[in-house]
Amino acid sequence: MSEHMNNNHQITKSPNHQIGRIVAFCCNYTASVATDTLREAGLIPESLDVKKLPCTGRIEVHALLDAFEQGAEAVFVAGCRADECHNLSGSRRAEKRVGYTKKLLKELGIEPDRIEMFFVHCGETQPIVEAVREMTARISKLEQLHST
Amino acid sequence: MIIAEQKPLNEILEMISGVERLLVLGCRGCVAVCSTGGDKEVGVLASALRLGRKKAGRPIEIDEETYVRQCDPEYLEPLKENGKKYDAVLSMACGVGVNFIADRCPDVNVLPALNTSFYGANLSSGEWAEMCAGCGACVLHLTGGLCPVARCAKSLSNGPCGGSVGGKCEINKNLPCIWHQICEKLTGRKQDQLLREIMPIRDWRPSGHGGPRRRIREDLLP
Numbered sequence: 001m002s003e004h005m006n007n008n009h010q011i012t013k014s015p016n017h018q019i020g021r022i023v024a025f026c027c028n029y030t031a032s033v034a035t036d037t038l039r040e041a042g043l044i045p046e047s048l049d050v051k052k053l054p055c056t057g058r059i060e061v062h063a064l065l066d067a068f069e070q071g072a073e074a075v076f077v078a079g080c081r082a083d084e085c086h087n088l089s090g091s092r093r094a095e096k097r098v099g100y101t102k103k104l105l106k107e108l109g110i111e112p113d114r115i116e117m118f119f120v121h122c123g124e125t126q127p128i129v130e131a132v133r134e135m136t137a138r139i140s141k142l143e144q145l146h147s148t
Numbered sequence: 149m150i151i152a153e154q155k156p157l158n159e160i161l162e163m164i165s166g167v168e169r170l171l172v173l174g175c176r177g178c179v180a181v182c183s184t185g186g187d188k189e190v191g192v193l194a195s196a197l198r199l200g201r202k203k204a205g206r207p208i209e210i211d212e213e214t215y216v217r218q219c220d221p222e223y224l225e226p227l228k229e230n231g232k233k234y235d236a237v238l239s240m241a242c243g244v245g246v247n248f249i250a251d252r253c254p255d256v257n258v259l260p261a262l263n264t265s266f267y268g269a270n271l272s273s274g275e276w277a278e279m280c281a282g283c284g285a286c287v288l289h290l291t292g293g294l295c296p297v298a299r300c301a302k303s304l305s306n307g308p309c310g311g312s313v314g315g316k317c318e319i320n321k322n323l324p325c326i327w328h329q330i331c332e333k334l335t336g337r338k339q340d341q342l343l344r345e346i347m348p349i350r351d352w353r354p355s356g357h358g359g360p361r362r363r364i365r366e367d368l369l370p
Contacts, residue, residue, distance in 0.1 A: 020176055026364075060188065060191075060192075061192050062188065062191040062192045065192060065195040065199060066195050068199055069195055069198055069199050069202070098165070104157065104192075104196050107156060107157040107158060107196075108196060108199060108200040108203065109200075109203065110199070110203060128308055144267055146202075
């Protein structure tokens with residue numbers, strides 16, 4: 001049985017629709033804190049694979065592509081707001097790498113909407129919930145990238 | 149350094165359409181410095197190709213390796229045998245590396261992953277510009293160090309053409325007219341007598357128009 005999120009951001013189980021795996025690369029200082037809280041509260045689905053980074057500026061295009069190669073239907077990066085990054089330009093760098101990955105996906109005939117960058121204020125949980133909802137909504141409209 | 153650019157992925161996928169076992173081979177020379185063919189780019193390309201082939205329903209087995217250089221024979225030596233294990237070796241070196249593999253490893257099916265662009269300098273992170281044409285007859289001592297062969301759209305030898313307007317080239321309004329810059333620089337240094345010397349008609353044979361070039365230094369020969 002797979003998971004859905006209702007309008008109250010609670011996860012519900014649906015036997016009819018399989019949510020694909022979503023991989024989230026999160027800044028350890030901001031977004032990862034939020035995802036831990038949300039997971040404990042059951043507000044993000046089990047199918048969300050959260051990978052913590054010391055800074056999203058550390059993310060490489062290779063890692064983003066690798067997530068898709070390993071079975072992700074969607075990938076997102078959640079970093080600090082542009083003017084709040086501990087490393088000044090880390091999340092801006094991540095945004096550029098997400099942009100480059102979109103270009104590569106497009107060249108491969110894969111929908112670039114399967115990857116996105118989100119900016120999150122330290123400790124905020126709502127933007128993470130919204131990011132998960134957004135990516136879930138996107139992939140629910142697309143054909144599955146990976147056969148199950 | 150030599151500046152190169154990766155070919156479009158669909159062109160590479162078409163090139164390797166019949167390949168089931170591939171080696172993506174990077175080079176830690178110029179192409180690594182210009183972020184096109186080093187270790188990191190090998191990883192990205194291999195991952196993208198695996199993803200593209202998986203999506204097409206024809207998975208591919210890809211190994212990744214990067215040599216110190218692909219333009220020196222000692223580094224290519226292992227490829228003579230190892231390369232035979234693969235249906236193709238996709239070289240992420242410049243055209244020199246691809247040619248050298250083809251020459252030195254005749255049993256290896258080598259394919260190019262890059263388009264070799266020009267000899268250039270790194271203006272800032274992610275930006276490169278052509279600075280030398282490898283013409284084989286350098287005149288930089290007469291032009292304040294600025295190359296009219298590489299940096300003038302018409303490779304003129306004796307001053308700007310009539311299309312130079314406001315210091316910009318008529319070919320591209322964002323491109324400075326290099327002859328305008330040469331004149332300004334030499335005049336500013338009170339070397340403008342150099343501008344009155346007429347350069348003779350250029351002999352293009354050293355630039356490659358006389359056939360492939362080769363340089364030999366007797367004292368270094370084995």
